[in-house]
Amino acid sequence: MPVTIVDRTRRVYDRLAGVYPMSTYFFHSRAHRRALEMSGIHDGMRVLEVATGSGEMFRRLVRHNRKGCTIGVDLSPNMAARTHRRIEKEFPGASTLCQAVDARHLPFRDGMFDAVFACYLLELLSCEDIQRTMSEIRRVLRDRGTLTLVLIGQNTKMFNRLYRIGGKVAPAFWGRQVETRVPEMIEAANMRISGEQVVYQTFYPSRVLTARK
Amino acid sequence: MAISKDLLEILVCPLCKATVELKPDGSGLKCVQCHRVYPIRDDIPVMLIDEARIEE
Numbered sequence: 375m376p377v378t379i380v381d382r383t384r385r386v387y388d389r390l391a392g393v394y395p396m397s398t399y400f401f402h403s404r405a406h407r408r409a410l411e412m413s414g415i416h417d418g419m420r421v422l423e424v425a426t427g428s429g430e431m432f433r434r435l436v437r438h439n440r441k442g443c444t445i446g447v448d449l450s451p452n453m454a455a456r457t458h459r460r461i462e463k464e465f466p467g468a469s470t471l472c473q474a475v476d477a478r479h480l481p482f483r484d485g486m487f488d489a490v491f492a493c494y495l496l497e498l499l500s501c502e503d504i505q506r507t508m509s510e511i512r513r514v515l516r517d518r519g520t521l522t523l524v525l526i527g528q529n530t531k532m533f534n535r536l537y538r539i540g541g542k543v544a545p546a547f548w549g550r551q552v553e554t555r556v557p558e559m560i561e562a563a564n565m566r567i568s569g570e571q572v573v574y575q576t577f578y579p580s581r582v583l584t585a586r587k
Numbered sequence: 588m589a590i591s592k593d594l595l596e597i598l599v600c601p602l603c604k605a606t607v608e609l610k611p612d613g614s615g616l617k618c619v620q621c622h623r624v625y626p627i628r629d630d631i632p633v634m635l636i637d638e639a640r641i642e643e
Binding site: 443447454458474476483 | 630631634638
């Protein structure tokens with residue numbers, strides 16, 4: 375069977391599970407904090423994070439939602455297992471579940487979640503796979519439920535050029551910048567954009583988008 | 588692996604979206620429709636379609 379970009383992405387992130395938290399520390403934590411504020415979630419909700427990575431955003435969600443239920447999924451079984459172990463240790467007794475899941479095929483019933491988060495995921499997917507993922511996210515959200523996306527934002531020409539080079543050298547790790555196309559994809563998935571902010575950390579731009587079903 | 592009843596109730600097969608049930612030995616989640624079994628490894632359900640095996 376041919377190896378797809380999805381297979382390669384999974385292998386790359388399986389190998390990086392131990393060191394990936396560094397990128398969050400330097401580049402992503404501020405955007406994670408802003409995403410949580412903008413999402414409007416409150417304790418007691420049922421929340422899903424798609425592509426938990428090594429679990430930094432997921433820990434924030436569990437901490438914020440101790441009386442609720444927080445579920446995290448990641449394509450990489452190693453990343454999901456690592457997040458699971460960390461959460462069990464840090465939040466014993468919390469209602470959580472981590473799973474290895476392909477975002478294009480979510481294993482949840484329709485309308486189960488009050489809120490869905492996806493941080494730095496869409497960059498790693500083809501346009502067709504973004505549409506499939508959006509469709510799945512919409513399916514599992516309840517009516518008026520909220521989707522919060524964090525994307526790599528546009529920065530200077532130099533940043534964008536370096537990113538394009540990184541994307542060509544290691545597409546399964548870097549992916550590509552898609553943020554300018556995402557709003558229309560959200561609307562094509564029959565969701566309405568409700569908020570948008572750009573956050574900088576070090577030199578790294580992130581764009582936080584919220585949308586409602 | 589302890590998946591609570593509440594959590595189990597919201598899970599479905601990622602392929603056919605039918606109900607999944609925890610196997611009696613706790614080794615996986617089985618779809619009642621397509622009979623795919625999704626393994627539980629390192630305490631996490633691996634609900635990837637290409638990792639499942641069909642068990643009649």
